[in-house]
Amino acid sequence: MSPRKKVLITGGAGFLGSHLCDRLVEDGHEVLCVDNFFTGSRDNILELIDQPHFELLRHDVTFPLYVEVDEIYNLACPASPIHYQMDPVQTTKTSVHGAINMLGLAKRTKAKILQASTSEVYGDPEVHPQGEDYLGNVNTIGPRGCYDEGKRCAETLFFDYHRQYNVKIRVKADYSDVDLTNVKMAMNPFCEIAVEEAVRLKEKGVATEVVAVTVGPKAAQEQLRTALALGADRAIHIETDERAESLAVAKLLAKVVDEEQPGLVILGKQAIDTDNNQTGQMLAALTNLPQGTFASEVAVDGDKVNVTREIDGGLQTVALTLPAIVTTDLRLNEPRYAKLPDIMKAKKKPLDVKTPADYGVEVASKVTLLKVESPAERKGGIKVASVDELIDKLKNEAKVI
Numbered sequence: 001m002s003p004r005k006k007v008l009i010t011g012g013a014g015f016l017g018s019h020l021c022d023r024l025v026e027d028g029h030e031v032l033c034v035d036n037f038f039t040g041s042r043d044n045i046l047e048l049i050d051q052p053h054f055e056l057l058r059h060d061v062t063f064p065l066y067v068e069v070d071e072i073y074n075l076a077c078p079a080s081p082i083h084y085q086m087d088p089v090q091t092t093k094t095s096v097h098g099a100i101n102m103l104g105l106a107k108r109t110k111a112k113i114l115q116a117s118t119s120e121v122y123g124d125p126e127v128h129p130q131g132e133d134y135l136g137n138v139n140t141i142g143p144r145g146c147y148d149e150g151k152r153c154a155e156t157l158f159f160d161y162h163r164q165y166n167v168k169i170r171v172k173a174d175y176s177d178v179d180l181t182n183v184k185m186a187m188n189p190f191c192e193i194a195v196e197e198a199v200r201l202k203e204k205g206v207a208t209e210v211v212a213v214t215v216g217p218k219a220a221q222e223q224l225r226t227a228l229a230l231g232a233d234r235a236i237h238i239e240t241d242e243r244a245e246s247l248a249v250a251k252l253l254a255k256v257v258d259e260e261q262p263g264l265v266i267l268g269k270q271a272i273d274t275d276n277n278q279t280g281q282m283l284a285a286l287t288n289l290p291q292g293t294f295a296s297e298v299a300v301d302g303d304k305v306n307v308t309r310e311i312d313g314g315l316q317t318v319a320l321t322l323p324a325i326v327t328t329d330l331r332l333n334e335p336r337y338a339k340l341p342d343i344m345k346a347k348k349k350p351l352d353v354k355t356p357a358d359y360g361v362e363v364a365s366k367v368t369l370l371k372v373e374s375p376a377e378r379k380g381g382i383k384v385a386s387v388d389e390l391i392d393k394l395k396n397e398a399k400v401i
Contacts, residue, residue, distance in 0.1 A: 095150025190268025
């Protein structure tokens with residue numbers, strides 16, 4: 001028997017959902033049946049009510065649901081015209097808001113999710129049978145539109161969530177690098193914290209201007225626009241398609257520091273892709289400026305900045321004379337979300353594009369990447385029946401006690 005899973009079924013009291021509940025309970029899984037009973041019936045799952053691994057919840061999927069699950073089957077939506085045309089607005093909301101809520105739950109819990117769609121997404125098809133490349137013959141404003149368009153939008157949401165949030169990183173077939181096809185890049189979390197801290201200093205009146213800087217390909221401008229939307233005033237993009245290593249980046253930033261003469265330079269403490277943790281330190285050495293690394297608190301006091309930093313023995317506070325270099329740790333702050341008006345304003349903020357040659361810096365890598373391999377696949381865990389069995393396995397198999 002496969003390991004027991006926690007399974008959520010929306011529309012679980014309907015015809016298809018009730019049979020799925022029955023089968024999954026029979027297979028030994030824990031099943032949470034969710035239904036608002038608009039078309040579903042309690043009678044359909046009556047025989048399961050007393051089952052120890054079955055739970056029934058009356059809930060409308062147009063509202064968020066906060067549970068912990070391993071798999072989600074999103075079946076909720078009236079399917080008969082007599083039912084879905086009774087309240088067409090609610091029908092559309094069930095498909096669209098329901099998909100958003102279930103996808104959000106799947107994203108948070110890392111659960112697998114299945115969407116029950118319909119051939120109605122093709123409208124009145126002119127091709128029979130319909131292949132995956134057929135785009136349909138639809139009527140967006142007809143009486144069936146609430147159901148057809150809702151399901152079609154749900155399909156769009158599922159594919160966009162997959163592309164944006166759930167693209168699995170793979171190694172190229174020739175082991176030359178990581179395959180980044182369809183991967184959506186995001187700002188390094190440590191750098192996002194650095195931007196947030198700089199913006200907060202400006203909001204306190206400590207800083208007068210926030211300048212965001214990055215080194216990378218043209219696509220990196222998207223991250224600079226994010227920084228501008230979060231509150232930076234202007235941005236500098238040093239554009240290169242070369243794989244920029246830490247020392248080359250530090251040399252470029254040193255040139256920017258010499259040109260801009262900032263009172264404080266804040267960087268993320270490390271890169272999460274290569275796991276390097278050295279650019280800030282190299283920049284401090286090249287500019288001959290004091291440094292405070294792994295900052296969990298930054299307090300500017302006149303011509304000094306007090307940096308509380310995390311060390312093995314606890315916390316250490318250092319006082320640096322400005323200008324200075326600070327690298328951020330995760331506990332420094334919690335970055336804000338960019339608001340739509342700020343995203344629109346960011347498009348009009350200045351973004352200067354430079355090249356490494358403009359600064360007289362050579363960025364060509366001096367390191368040859370020989371091979372990239374995926375990590376070994378982790379084996380699934382097991383459940384033990386007692387504390388004694390757990391201790392035995394920790395002692396004799398894992399050998400950790």
